[in-house]
Amino acid sequence: MAMASNIQEGQASEWALLRRHPSEDVFGVQLAGNAPELMGRVSRILDHETSTDFVDLNCGCPIDVVCDRGSGSALLRKHNKLLDIVNTMANNLRSRQLTVKLRTGWDDKTPSTHKLVPLLQKASKGRIAAIFIHGRSRTQRYAKLANWEYVLQAAQSQDPSLPRIPIIGNGDILSWEDWHSHQRLLESHLRDEDPEAVGLCSCAMLARGALIKPWLPTEIKESRHVDMAASQRLDMLKMFCNFGLEHWGSDQQGVNTTRRFLLEWLSFLHRYTPVGLLESTQTMNQRPPQYFGRCDLETLMGSSNSTDWVRISEMLLGPVPEDFSFQAKHKSNSYAAEEMVSNG
Numbered sequence: 375m376a377m378a379s380n381i382q383e384g385q386a387s388e389w390a391l392l393r394r395h396p397s398e399d400v401f402g403v404q405l406a407g408n409a410p411e412l413m414g415r416v417s418r419i420l421d422h423e424t425s426t427d428f429v430d431l432n433c434g435c436p437i438d439v440v441c442d443r444g445s446g447s448a449l450l451r452k453h454n455k456l457l458d459i460v461n462t463m464a465n466n467l468r469s470r471q472l473t474v475k476l477r478t479g480w481d482d483k484t485p486s487t488h489k490l491v492p493l494l495q496k497a498s499k500g501r502i503a504a505i506f507i508h509g510r511s512r513t514q515r516y517a518k519l520a521n522w523e524y525v526l527q528a529a530q531s532q533d534p535s536l537p538r539i540p541i542i543g544n545g546d547i548l549s550w551e552d553w554h555s556h557q558r559l560l561e562s563h564l565r566d567e568d569p570e571a572v573g574l575c576s577c578a579m580l581a582r583g584a585l586i587k588p589w590l591p592t593e594i595k596e597s598r599h600v601d602m603a604a605s606q607r608l609d610m611l612k613m614f615c616n617f618g619l620e621h622w623g624s625d626q627q628g629v630n631t632t633r634r635f636l637l638e639w640l641s642f643l644h645r646y647t648p649v650g651l652l653e654s655t656q657t658m659n660q661r662p663p664q665y666f667g668r669c670d671l672e673t674l675m676g677s678s679n680s681t682d683w684v685r686i687s688e689m690l691l692g693p694v695p696e697d698f699s700f701q702a703k704h705k706s707n708s709y710a711a712e713e714m715v716s717n718g
Contacts, residue, residue: 375432377445378407378416387631390622394425402428404475405463406435408444410455414462421467428471431463434508436477436515437703447512450480453490457497464501471503478524482511485524488531495532495539502539506579509545516582519659520545522559529573544579546658548586553578553594582658585642601649604672608689614639615690633687633694640683641702644676 380388394401403426407413413431420429433456435446442448449456464472474494479486487507494502507528509520522543529541547553556578563572583590588610589600618632645662656662667673674682680700688694 375404375406375435377440378405378412381405381416381419382412390631392420392424392426393621395617395621400427402426402430402473404430404432406432406440406445407459408448408455410458410462413459414466417463417466421470426470428473428503429463429467430473430475430506431460432475434475434477434506436512441512447477447480450477450486450490450512453486453493456490457493460494460502461497464498472501473504473506474502475506475508477508478511478521478528480511481513482518482521485511488524488528491528491531491539491541492533495536498539500537504540504542504575506542506544508581509543522556526559526563526572526574532573538573540575541573542575542577542579544581546583547578547580548583548590548658549599549655550593550597551655552583552657554597582642585639586645599649599655602646603648604667604669604675607643607646607675608671611636611686611690629691633691634700636687636690637680637683637700638703640686641680644678644683647676648672 376388376391381392392403403420403424405413405416405420407416417429420426432446433449435441437446440446440448444452449459460472460474476487476490491505494505507525509522509525510516510518522545525541525543525545529543532538532541543556547556557576560572560574560576580590587593587600587602589602593600614636615632618635619628622628622631647656647662647665648667650668651665662676662678664678665673665676667676674686677683680702684694684698684700
């Protein structure tokens with residue numbers, strides 16, 4: 375996610391997020407902002423200056439620092455402003471697709487996205503390529519289970535007399551079984567209804583599940599669990615660091631930036647519990663058990679202590695400075711989590 379104001383101000387760290395790697399077949403940028411004029415200007419910049427396939431309007435980020443600025447999920451409480459932003463972005467994205475990411479609403483007691491979707495459908499005039507809906511409210515953040523029944527309700531709220539926008543659901547997919555439960559939800563509604571009337575796409579968005587298990591698409595495609603060894607996961611981290619140094623540079627600033635993104639990823643990746651150590655399938659809202667792995671590296675990778683994440687980063691990027699500290703940006707567990715702060 376990139377902040378529109380930072381892009382307009384020319385911040386190098388934000389512009390680095392917009393660079394496409396040659397290996398990326400499909401590349402999109404998610405944009406957060408709080409004003410139609412700003413979002414229009416930045417959309418025009420992205421349209422002319424970047425190699426993107428689509429731009430996604432973020433109306434789902436629950437982080438306080440984003441919502442306090444009126445961006446992210448805060449737009450779910452300002453429907454008119456959100457519609458103005460969509461219209462302005464669509465007018466300025468002449469050669470890019472526009473998508474919108476939503477949650478069920480601001481709070482779970484008063485979900486509002488089923489009212490917002492038909493408004494977006496009417497305003498889009500065919501210019502919104504897709505809407506993604508996370509089945510939780512902003513106040514829920516990542517607590518409780520994602521409400522896929524409500525995602526389906528929101529998808530079905532579209533006006534049948536207008537062109538339909540593809541609705542893609544999101545939430546709690548961490549295994550191929552979770553994926554198939556989504557498919558069964560669709561099948562149960564397709565028995566008596568025309569597929570077009572259901573509104574919800576047969577695909578789904580992978581979010582935290584892909585950060586915890588980057589090989590999740592393979593598991594879904596092959597309908598099986600993959601027992602990923604610690605050495606294989608370390609190879610993934612090495613590749614990530616190589617890409618980071620290629621992207622941000624191999625000077626000290628590039629190393630620091632690569633390390634920060636690596637540590638953010640490790641704050642998700644450590645939640646994976648190896649299949650060979652489990653008695654039942656791991657779920658998104660299940661606290662990962664403490665365990666001794668089949669080797670020291672596997673034990674280290676399963677640690678929830680951020681000091682251990684820093685140790686892993688030192689294996690790949692060298693020692694951290696004496697005054698180094700790290701605090702994970704996302705507290706996106708579905709269970710109560712400890713404050714994750716470390717000092718190196």
